[in-house]
Amino acid sequence: AQTVTQSQPEMSVQEAETVTLSCTYDTSESDYYLFWYKQPPSRQMILVIRQEAYKQQNATENRFSVNFQKAAKSFSLKISDSQLGDAAMYFCAYRSHNAGNNRKLIWGLGTSLAVNP
Amino acid sequence: DAMVIQNPRYQVTQFGKPVTLSCSQTLNHNVMYWYQQKSSQAPKLLFHYYDKDFNNEADTPDNFQSRRPNTSFCFLDIRSPGLGDAAMYLCATSRVMRQPQHFGDGTRLSIL
Numbered sequence: 001a002q003t004v005t006q007s008q009p010e011m012s013v014q015e016a017e018t019v020t021l022s023c024t025y026d027t028s029e030s031d032y033y034l035f036w037y038k039q040p041p042s043r044q045m046i047l048v049i050r051q052e053a054y055k056q057q058n059a060t061e062n063r064f065s066v067n068f069q070k071a072a073k074s075f076s077l078k079i080s081d082s083q084l085g086d087a088a089m090y091f092c093a094y095r096s097h098n099a100g101n102n103r104k105l106i107w108g109l110g111t112s113l114a115v116n117p
Numbered sequence: 118d119a120m121v122i123q124n125p126r127y128q129v130t131q132f133g134k135p136v137t138l139s140c141s142q143t144l145n146h147n148v149m150y151w152y153q154q155k156s157s158q159a160p161k162l163l164f165h166y167y168d169k170d171f172n173n174e175a176d177t178p179d180n181f182q183s184r185r186p187n188t189s190f191c192f193l194d195i196r197s198p199g200l201g202d203a204a205m206y207l208c209a210t211s212r213v214m215r216q217p218q219h220f221g222d223g224t225r226l227s228i229l
Contacts, residue, residue, distance in 0.1 A: 035217065045160070045207065045220040091159055095215070103214040104174075107159035 002027045004094050006108035013082045014116050020067075021077045021111045023092030031097040034068070034075045035105070040088040048090070051075065053097070079113075087115045120144050123208050123221035130198055131229050138193040138224045140208030148214060149191040151183060152207040154223070160207055166191060167214065195226075203228045 003026045013019035025034070036048040051059045051068050058066050063080045079086055092108040122141045130136040140149065148167050152160035164173045166185045180202070182194040195202055205225050209218040 033215065044222045045209075047217045047219075050217055089157075097215060104162050104165070105218070109159055110157070112157075 002029070002032075002094050002096065002106045004092055004106050004108040006090075006092050006111050008111045009109070010112045010114070012114040012116055013079070013086075015082055015084060017082055018078060018080045019082055019113065021079075021090050021092075021113065023075045023077070023108055025073050025075065025092075025094050025106075027073070027094065027096075029096055029098065033095045033097065034066075035093040035095070036064070036066070036075075036077045037091045037093060038086075038088045039091065039110075040085075043088075045091075049077065082115050084115050084117060087113060089113075121208060121210055121219050121221035123206075123224050125224060126222060127225050127227070129227045129229060132200065133197045136195050136198055136226065138195075138206050138208075138226070140191045140193070140221055141189050142210045142219075143189070144210055144212070144219060145188060146210035146212045146219070147188075148211045149185060150207075150209040150211075150218065151181075151191070151193045152209065153202075154205040154207055163193070198226070198228050200228050202226065 005024045032053045034051045038048045039045045049059050049061045049064050058068050065078045067076045089110045089112050091110045094106040124139050150165040151163045154160040163177045180196050185191045205223045207223045208221045211218045
């Protein structure tokens with residue numbers, strides 16, 4: 001069974017600085033998807049970034065980028081020029097590309113990010 | 118222009134009194150999901166519909182049921198809520214299973 005591990009329950013960053021959130025996963029599959037979701041306090045869960053395992057190029061979305069190391073099964077999220085609005089719980093998630101019931105998201109426990117002014 | 122709408126945002130019910138949470142979507146997505154999220158935890162998938170095909174997670178209590186009368190709406194019914202069912206309930210949709218999920222704002226359920 002696949003697992004997702006986020007080893008940092010809490011992190012903090014100064015406004016305008018860069019922070020990296022770590023995520024590792026365990027799978028025997030070769031084709032899958034990885035996601036970072038952001039959940040601000042009392043607000044909607046939103047997708048930050050997605051990576052397809054067969055793509056070697058790291059995904060980027062504006063100030064958000066990932067460092068995808070397939071061999072190491074690592075998928076870290078880098079937030080550049082941190083803003084106060086980035087404060088949230090960040091969840092790393094995995095989903096199999098295979099057909100069948102394995103297509104549900106496997107979630108990490110989350111990292112709570114605080115942004116200090 | 119809300120795309121996944123959950124009503125109500127806050128729901129209070131009494132121990133053992135049935136409650137229904139609703140979710141609607143304007144995305145015309147095929148898949149609708151219900152998650153339970155307790156404080157400081159990751160969401161836990163309860164079940165999902167792919168069109169009319171219902172898929173229940175093995176560890177979802179029998180107390181939880183769902184209905185999807187049409188593409189746009191999906192309901193979560195809790196037949197006899199217990200204190201342990203107090204949580205945030207998230208609805209999400211995706212066009213197909215491999216596409217990213219879009220979440221609603223959630224309904225926070227309290228049990229008296």
